[in-house]
Amino acid sequence: xxxxxxxxxxxxxxxxxxxxxxxxxxxxxxxxxxxxxxxxxxxxxxxxxxxxxxxxxxxxxxxxxxxxxxxxxxxxxxxxxxxxxxxxxxxxxxxxxxxxxxxxxxxxxxxxxxxxxxxxxxxxxxxxxxxxxxxxxxxxxxxxxxxxxxxxxxxxxxxxxxxxxxxxxxxxxxxxxxxxxxxxxxxxxxxxxxxxxxxxxxxxxxxxxxxxxxxxxxxxxxxxxxxxxxxxxxxxxxxxxxxxxxxxxxxxxxxxxxxxxxxxxxxxxxxxxxxxxxxxxxxxxxxxxxxxxxxxxxxxxxxxxxxxxxxxxxxxxxxxxxxxxxxxxxxxxxxxxxxxxxxxxxxxxxxxxxxxxxxxxxxxxxxxxxxxxxxxxxxxxxxxxxxxxxxxxxxxxxxxxxxxxxxxxxxxxxxxxxxxxxxxxxxxxxxxxxxxxxxxxxxxxxxxxxxxxxxxxxxxxxxxxxxxxxxxxxxxxxxxxxxxxxxxxxxxxxx
Amino acid sequence: xxxxxxxxxxxxxxxxxxxxxxxxxxxxxxxxxxxxxxxxxxxxxxxxxxxxxxxxxxxxxxxxxxxxxxxxxxxxxxxxxxxxxxxxxxxxxxxxxxxxxxxxxxxxxxxxxxxxxxxxxxxxxxxxxxxxxxxxxxxxxxxxxxxxxxxxxxxxxxxxxxxxxxxxxxxxxxxxxxxxxxxxxxxxxxxxxxxxxxxxxxxxxxxxxxxxxxxxxxxxxxxxxxxxxxxxxxxxxxxxxxxxxxxxxxxxxxxxxxxxxxxxxxxxxxxxxxxxxxxxxxxxxxxxxxxxxxxxxxxxxxxxxxxxxxxxxxxxxxxxxxxxxxxxxxxxxxxxxxxxxxxxxxxxxxxxxxxxxxxxxxxxxxxxxxxxxxxxxxxxxxxxxxxxxxxxxxxxxxxxxxxxxxxxxxxxxxxxxxxxxxxxxxxxxxxxxxxxxxxxxxxxxxxxxxxxxxxxxxxxxxxxxxxxxxxxxxxxxxxxxxxxxxxxxxxxxxx
Numbered sequence: 001x002x003x004x005x006x007x008x009x010x011x012x013x014x015x016x017x018x019x020x021x022x023x024x025x026x027x028x029x030x031x032x033x034x035x036x037x038x039x040x041x042x043x044x045x046x047x048x049x050x051x052x053x054x055x056x057x058x059x060x061x062x063x064x065x066x067x068x069x070x071x072x073x074x075x076x077x078x079x080x081x082x083x084x085x086x087x088x089x090x091x092x093x094x095x096x097x098x099x100x101x102x103x104x105x106x107x108x109x110x111x112x113x114x115x116x117x118x119x120x121x122x123x124x125x126x127x128x129x130x131x132x133x134x135x136x137x138x139x140x141x142x143x144x145x146x147x148x149x150x151x152x153x154x155x156x157x158x159x160x161x162x163x164x165x166x167x168x169x170x171x172x173x174x175x176x177x178x179x180x181x182x183x184x185x186x187x188x189x190x191x192x193x194x195x196x197x198x199x200x201x202x203x204x205x206x207x208x209x210x211x212x213x214x215x216x217x218x219x220x221x222x223x224x225x226x227x228x229x230x231x232x233x234x235x236x237x238x239x240x241x242x243x244x245x246x247x248x249x250x251x252x253x254x255x256x257x258x259x260x261x262x263x264x265x266x267x268x269x270x271x272x273x274x275x276x277x278x279x280x281x282x283x284x285x286x287x288x289x290x291x292x293x294x295x296x297x298x299x300x301x302x303x304x305x306x307x308x309x310x311x312x313x314x315x316x317x318x319x320x321x322x323x324x325x326x327x328x329x330x331x332x333x334x335x336x337x338x339x340x341x342x343x344x345x346x347x348x349x350x351x352x353x354x355x356x357x358x359x360x361x362x363x364x365x366x367x368x369x370x371x372x373x374x375x376x377x378x379x380x381x382x383x384x385x386x387x388x389x390x391x392x393x394x395x396x397x398x399x400x401x402x403x404x405x406x407x408x409x410x411x412x413x414x415x416x417x418x419x420x421x422x423x424x425x426x427x428x429x430x431x432x433x434x435x436x437x438x439x440x441x442x443x444x445x446x447x448x449x450x451x452x453x454x455x456x457x458x459x460x461x462x463x464x465x466x467x468x469x470x471x472x473x474x475x476x477x478x479x480x481x482x483x484x485x486x487x488x489x490x491x492x493x494x495x
Numbered sequence: 496x497x498x499x500x501x502x503x504x505x506x507x508x509x510x511x512x513x514x515x516x517x518x519x520x521x522x523x524x525x526x527x528x529x530x531x532x533x534x535x536x537x538x539x540x541x542x543x544x545x546x547x548x549x550x551x552x553x554x555x556x557x558x559x560x561x562x563x564x565x566x567x568x569x570x571x572x573x574x575x576x577x578x579x580x581x582x583x584x585x586x587x588x589x590x591x592x593x594x595x596x597x598x599x600x601x602x603x604x605x606x607x608x609x610x611x612x613x614x615x616x617x618x619x620x621x622x623x624x625x626x627x628x629x630x631x632x633x634x635x636x637x638x639x640x641x642x643x644x645x646x647x648x649x650x651x652x653x654x655x656x657x658x659x660x661x662x663x664x665x666x667x668x669x670x671x672x673x674x675x676x677x678x679x680x681x682x683x684x685x686x687x688x689x690x691x692x693x694x695x696x697x698x699x700x701x702x703x704x705x706x707x708x709x710x711x712x713x714x715x716x717x718x719x720x721x722x723x724x725x726x727x728x729x730x731x732x733x734x735x736x737x738x739x740x741x742x743x744x745x746x747x748x749x750x751x752x753x754x755x756x757x758x759x760x761x762x763x764x765x766x767x768x769x770x771x772x773x774x775x776x777x778x779x780x781x782x783x784x785x786x787x788x789x790x791x792x793x794x795x796x797x798x799x800x801x802x803x804x805x806x807x808x809x810x811x812x813x814x815x816x817x818x819x820x821x822x823x824x825x826x827x828x829x830x831x832x833x834x835x836x837x838x839x840x841x842x843x844x845x846x847x848x849x850x851x852x853x854x855x856x857x858x859x860x861x862x863x864x865x866x867x868x869x870x871x872x873x874x875x876x877x878x879x880x881x882x883x884x885x886x887x888x889x890x891x892x893x894x895x896x897x898x899x900x901x902x903x904x905x906x907x908x909x910x911x912x913x914x915x916x917x918x919x920x921x922x923x924x925x926x927x928x929x930x931x932x933x934x935x936x937x938x939x940x941x942x943x944x945x946x947x948x949x950x951x952x953x954x955x956x957x958x959x960x961x962x963x964x965x966x967x968x969x970x971x972x973x974x975x976x977x978x979x980x981x982x983x984x985x986x987x988x989x990x
């Protein structure tokens with residue numbers, strides 16, 4: 001018998017109990033073994049952690065997740081016995097050694113991940129396996145389906161549901177809050193979910209949060225869409241494809257490129273909101289470096305979509321340069337409103353209209369691009385945008401000048417006469433992050449000239465906004481040492 | 496500023512601080528990021544965990560390792576700022592993607608592992624990388640050297656230090672407590688360290704612990720060897736090559752075969768105790784399944800030894816069958832004493848004498864095998880054994896009958912007339928573990944006939960000892976369903 005001790009700590013992942021090292025040794029059980037904890041009236045299986053200190057011999061510590069799981073009905077004394085690991089541990093091992101799994105096996109792993117049955121180390125081996133040996137088509141399909149089935153789903157019966165997604169990596173590329181209102185203004189249903197930035201200066205959810213609420217439940221998302229035909233919310237609070245978040249957390253420590261899980265991650269979330277037709281934006285020159293990889297990715301999206309009953313159109317777009325003038329939540333929100341009011345940066349306007357046109361055609365409209373222009377120029381898209389913002393508890397009348405920016409401004413001059421401005425996206429993104437983006441909404445970088453401009457030496461090339469004066473010296477120093485402009489490399493790769 | 500909260504829990508690996516999820520989001524820092532915690536008077540770098548619960552907004556939780564690290568001088572309030580990850584995170588990522596590291600880079604990873612600078616997930620990716628792409632010779636050498644340098648070392652100046660090691664996997668194969676006394680009786684210095692069982696029914700340290708103390712510090716090991724010329728202790732308390740334990744813990748959840756780290760693990764510990772000449776026992780048919788892998792492993796041991804200034808002789812031995820009659824700590828201890836008294840199982844005696852003979856020749860003696868026999872038969876080895884047991888605080892006069900065995904005995908009869916007994920080592924090991932080995936010393940299996948015997952149906956083939964009556968039914972059921980005998984496969988592999 002072990003006396004139960006409540007530990008005031010979360011494991012962060014699986015159900016974890018902590019035993020004294022001596023007890024574990026006496027029982028022949030080891031760190032990360034599974035144990036069944038049982039008593040008169042209940043039992044559960046947990047992963048074992050060991051301690052010399054938090055739990056004395058004869059004690060067993062329950063971490064927060066265990067106490068939650070038991071709903072407060074915590075026994076005073078329990079028995080413990082070792083149990084075998086879930087099958088998926090063996091599957092993960094096999095996959096790490098190069099054998100692809102069958103669909104049902106992938107499903108087993110996904111559900112065990114979702115139900116917190118795998119420890120962090122075991123889960124990391126699964127992630128590693130996907131980098132060692134790319135997921136097969138069968139695995140990718142099974143992973144995507146299992147991710148959908150392991151989370152919540154929303155359906156809009158009788159409606160044609162359109163959706164879009166960009167694989168990301170381009171500073172300032174904030175097309176969603178323009179494309180969604182255009183397409184919704186044409187009468188389509190668009191339940192758009194977006195992510196927050198992880199390593200970039202702003203995700204779509206961070207930008208929208210400048211203007212309205214974004215953290216809604218799946219039920220609320222459905223009701224928003226019913227109300228105004230579209231919504232633009234953060235995907236993280238919806239519990240759609242929750243396994244995606246688990247995989248993301250496991251990749252983050254090594255900043256592993258999401259490529260191994262990119263398709264399943266995106267397509268599971270589209271399927272979960274009931275999308276029928278999906279437009280995928282693949283910026284070339286950002287995360288995808290060469291045209292053949294971009295084409296390969298596009299065809300994998302289309303194939304996976306067809307397996308899941310979604311029609312996919314994939315666009316390879318120019319991701320070599322920042323898009324729009326603002327980089328950072330508030331500055332990008334300003335760009336978006338300017339575009340919707342007809343005075344925004346040309347490149348962002350062009351791209352958003354292009355995407356919206358494709359999506360309209362995917363929805364069955366003829367001459368989608370012309371229709372998109374018409375909806376934008378007529379103000380119908382802006383009207384729909386304000387409806388969405390209002391439904392999401394924001395101020396629909398907000399003007400760019402109402403959006404606060406950081407009060408400290410670092411101005412960066414054009415270093416010499418430039419015949420062709422070519423920005424270093426990584427430097428721009430880094431500076432925006434140094435200024436405080438995305439956590440500080442008003443922090444970011446404003447590019448005063450679009451890429452390709454001819455500019456005279458000494459003019460202000462960009463302004464860095466930050467509300468934190470102590471960050472200014474580091475930003476100045478960084479910009480001295482890292483020019484935000486590069487010479488363009490015309491040959492990207494040789495094959 | 497954050498208020499410090501002491502958390503009554505160990506992280507088990509790196510220095511970990513816990514922040515409220517909201518604070519982390521405001522600061523743009525994420526799970527497993529590194530943060531610098533600083534205050535007037537000190538600072539340290541830790542891995543970040545997140546919580547909704549253990550730490551409220553404005554609080555920072557210090558786990559046990561952090562409090563230990565600060566030696567009790569814990570500030571009340573601290574600042575926190577993000578810092579870059581150690582270089583080794585980038586190195587691990589590179590290696591996971593297939594690029595071998597340079598010697599200095601491997602060294603960096605080893606020292607960061609040792610200094611708790613890497614989180615469990617990051618460390619797991621390093622382990623995974625070694626299964627994806629085998630360590631190169633350069634990496635293996637660097638890993639071994641770094642493991643030695645990261646731990647304690649012992650030297651015996653002016654002495655020729657001999658050592659042996661078996662890669663394991665054969666039930667009952669307890670040669671160390673016989674070989675070491677023989678070789679020490681010939682005047683050689685043998686500072687032998689052994690491991691405890693992890694997934695097998697007994698490790699050498701578990702067996703020796705039946706007879707004497709085995710948990711000594713490095714300083715005590717040195718003093719034991721000075722006193723009687725040899726020692727046989729548990730490697731785990733010595734802090735020799737501590738990184739080996741870290742890697743072991745990371746492999747354990749997936750039961751990853753140690754092969755990727757086998758050489759470095761063994762050779763680092765040999766180098767750490769100052770071994771000049773090392774005998775390696777590679778049982779064929781246990782962990783190594785075919786002769787060519789065994790030869791390959793043997794030559795890698797020799798090569799790595801030469802790089803580290805150790806002369807290595809590697810023996811490929813018969814590991815297809817259990818050795819000796821006992822499997823489990825007490826039963827194996829009994830076998831050992833019987834062999835030293837001249838009445839032990841023939842196969843164990845033969846093997847131990849063979850190994851001792853090779854080791855004596857490695858030490859410069861002529862006709863090693865004859866010398867080993869002489870030292871055993873004359874009782875000189877047994878005398879040396881008793882000296883060692885006495886030095887290690889055991890009873891040198893202990894007799895086999897003094898060693899307690901589990902009081903409940905399951906007898907298993909020979910199922911049919913057998914012309915050639917061929918045991919299933921895995922079933923034998925599993926039954927010994929079910930009986931309670933290695934945690935319960937008196938639990939285990941006694942084989943009544945050696946492999947190859949001709950036995951009549953109905954005779955007692957083996958006895959299972961356990962002190963826990965509740966385990967008896969499960970053992971009986973398991974043996975009904977899993978015969979401990981198999982038919983011998985004469986062709987092991989085709990190449």
